[in-house]
Amino acid sequence: MAGEPVNVNEFEELAKEALPKMNYDYFSGGAEDEYTLKENVEAFKRISIQPRILVDVSKINMSTTILGYKTSSPIMIAPTGLHKLAHPAGEIATARAAAASDTIMALSFASSCTLEEVASSCNAVRFFQLYVYKRRDVSELIVQRAERNGFKAIIVTVDAPRFGRREADIKNKMIIPPMANLKGVISHEVVSDKGSELQAYVSATKDASLSWKDIAWLKSITNLPVLIKGVLTSEDALKAVEVGVSGIVVSNHGARQLDYSPATITVLEEVVSAVQGKIPVLVDGGVRRGTDVFKALARGAQAVMIGRPVVYGLSAKGENGVKTVINMLKDELELTMALAGCCTVKDITRQHVRTEHDRHRCRI
Numbered sequence: 001m002a003g004e005p006v007n008v009n010e011f012e013e014l015a016k017e018a019l020p021k022m023n024y025d026y027f028s029g030g031a032e033d034e035y036t037l038k039e040n041v042e043a044f045k046r047i048s049i050q051p052r053i054l055v056d057v058s059k060i061n062m063s064t065t066i067l068g069y070k071t072s073s074p075i076m077i078a079p080t081g082l083h084k085l086a087h088p089a090g091e092i093a094t095a096r097a098a099a100a101s102d103t104i105m106a107l108s109f110a111s112s113c114t115l116e117e118v119a120s121s122c123n124a125v126r127f128f129q130l131y132v133y134k135r136r137d138v139s140e141l142i143v144q145r146a147e148r149n150g151f152k153a154i155i156v157t158v159d160a161p162r163f164g165r166r167e168a169d170i171k172n173k174m175i176i177p178p179m180a181n182l183k184g185v186i187s188h189e190v191v192s193d194k195g196s197e198l199q200a201y202v203s204a205t206k207d208a209s210l211s212w213k214d215i216a217w218l219k220s221i222t223n224l225p226v227l228i229k230g231v232l233t234s235e236d237a238l239k240a241v242e243v244g245v246s247g248i249v250v251s252n253h254g255a256r257q258l259d260y261s262p263a264t265i266t267v268l269e270e271v272v273s274a275v276q277g278k279i280p281v282l283v284d285g286g287v288r289r290g291t292d293v294f295k296a297l298a299r300g301a302q303a304v305m306i307g308r309p310v311v312y313g314l315s316a317k318g319e320n321g322v323k324t325v326i327n328m329l330k331d332e333l334e335l336t337m338a339l340a341g342c343c344t345v346k347d348i349t350r351q352h353v354r355t356e357h358d359r360h361r362c363r364i
């Protein structure tokens with residue numbers, strides 16, 4: 001690519017140039033036809049922003065609080081696994097970039113650096129993402145380590161009872177890279193010599209029997225707030241409130257699990273209305289511009305999480321790349337707020353965006 005990237009999409013090109021094909025395909029790929037992968041991004045484009053004029057926007061304040069933690073903007077780092085496939089410094093570089101930009105980071109259960117290494121290398125506010133294994137004792141041990149090491153919340157991912165079918169990984173015979181938190185705890189045996197070894201490993205270890213009643217178990221093994229990641233319907237949002245979780249992440253796992261599940265921005269609002277402000281609602285999937293962050297906030301999200309762009313920044317330029325990606329999104333959000341007439345995140349309302357459904361209603 002000629003010159004320096006000017007937006008986060010351009011980091012994808014740089015990542016593709018920098019990485020071996022197997023690694024790039026793992027990061028960029030989605031499930032099956034990758035319909036939802038495209039829709040996550042496209043659905044944002046179908047929402048327009050309705051600016052307000054003649055508002056004094058000489059000072060813009062993007063700061064907010066998430067679960068009581070102050071942060072510079074409503075943008076968080078989503079949990080993504082295996083950062084050493086992107087850069088040798090792995091999640092340590094990502095976490096340092098999060099700290100430098102005063103951004104909350106969610107660390108993946110499947111990280112390449114241990115949670116202890118990440119905790120000791122930076123003072124960012126960190127949440128920990130959990131997968132529940134058949135060996136519940138493994139998950140319990142890791143939750144305890146996260147709690148001891150200053151992580152502030154557990155985000156349990158519930159959209160992956162089995163691993164999605166990622167065809168690029170199957171073709172590449174994706175390997176099982178070391179998952180540092182599991183070293184000495186459970187072995188990484190190769191359980192298949194066909195297709196994606198990672199898929200075979202994950203399917204063999206994850207507990208597909210995990211269900212609503214197990215949230216009580218999870219709450220009983222930690223003092224940390226528990227958030228549930230992977231909610232896409234109002235029915236499940238209501239159940240999440242009922243079982244007493246502290247927050248919801250509207251997510252389809254970056255379209256890597258169930259293809260033809262809805263683009264997250266299209267279902268955010270039904271989840272927000274079901275929850276009625278009782279717990280915070282976060283959203284991820286396809287956020288590539290500050291305008292996307294603005295649209296998600298207007299439709300009721302408290303914050304967004306960013307997956308692939310962070311990994312692309314890390315692949316292209318290590319810690320600095322992640323910092324640049326976060327800062328680009330923050331700068332774009334700040335400009336969007338100014339041009340839309342919103343000085344603080346609280347000023348961003350439903351009336352600042354118009355969906356296709358709204359436009360249709362206006363016509364009839």
Ligand SMILES: Cc1cc2nc3c(=O)[nH]c(=O)nc-3n(C[C@H](O)[C@H](O)[C@H](O)COP(=O)(O)O)c2cc1C
Nearest residue numbers: 027078079080081108157253254284285286307308
């Ligand atoms: C390479 C990659 C690895 C991921 N690993 C995890 C993971 O370990 N745990 C998890 O809950 N979600 C994981 N996700 C999903 C992200 O947390 C997030 O939901 C998704 O990336 C958001 O979409 P975006 O990539 O379009 O921003 C992963 C996503 C990607 C792209």
Ligand SMILES: CC(C)CC(=O)C(=O)O
Nearest residue numbers: 080081082110202253256
């Ligand atoms: C290593 C994997 C289990 C991480 C993941 O959730 C993903 O690739 O989507």
